């Protein structure tokens with residue numbers, strides 16, 4: 001199993017306050033890796049560092065053996081690390097199809113883009129039905145699907161997601177996790193940040209638990225689901 005991303009002693013601060021306090025972890029290529037933890041634990045901050053939106057105060061981020069920790073966000077996107085925007089970050093006055101087309105802005109291969117669009121429509125048939133409608137008319141869950149679809153249009157090598165299930169009705173939460181599993185089955189590496197610890201660990205091959213800026217547990221998703229500490233703190237005893 002090859003490692004696609006390796007993070008060593010990563011620390012990220014807001015002013016004088018260190019939100020991420022020297023974390024070390026790795027993502028295996030072709031797997032879903034989950035990062036789970038409570039509010040304020042440092043999950044989004046970790047993702048911001050991976051996307052280049054915040055510069056770390058120390059540590060290394062190696063993507064396919066290249067240190068990307070000081071690269072600009074657009075350079076990181078071009079290497080294939082794509083963060084799914086939050087559902088509400090879609091462009092409401094553009095159509096579903098126009099939003100998807102924007103996701104492919106780094107690509108020039110017209111035929112490739114068309115075939116990715118077909119894959120996205122296959123994953124999310126609803127987006128195909130609504131292709132010509134304004135994105136603003138989609139429900140919250142549908143907008144989240146559109147955001148994931150838009151991320152996929154970039155043909156990423158590593159997909160980053162920040163709480164894709166947040167605020168969704170249970171049936172849509174199931175749908176989102178089912179789709180992520182299907183996306184991963186095609187070989188795409190996924191880094192999934194979630195507060196929905198149970199669902200995230202169910203679909204993740206590996207997981208990390210973060211508490212107040214430090215990784216406190218690392219194991220397979222399966223083992224973490226039955227870890228007494230995880231069960232007590234995150235799965236309702």
Ligand SMILES: Nc1ncnc2c1ncn2[C@@H]1O[C@H](COP(=O)(O)OP(=O)(O)OP(=O)(O)O)[C@@H](O)[C@H]1O
Nearest residue numbers: 014017019037038039040041042043044045046195
């Ligand atoms: N822009 C900011 N300025 C100052 N402090 C911040 C900023 N963003 C986050 N923090 C702080 O950094 C810490 C980690 O926040 P972060 O957003 O990474 O947590 P999280 O795990 O994503 O939480 P949640 O599950 O609520 O999204 C928190 O203490 C938070 O208050």
Ligand SMILES: [Mg+2]
Nearest residue numbers: 043044045162
């Ligand atoms: Mg967050």
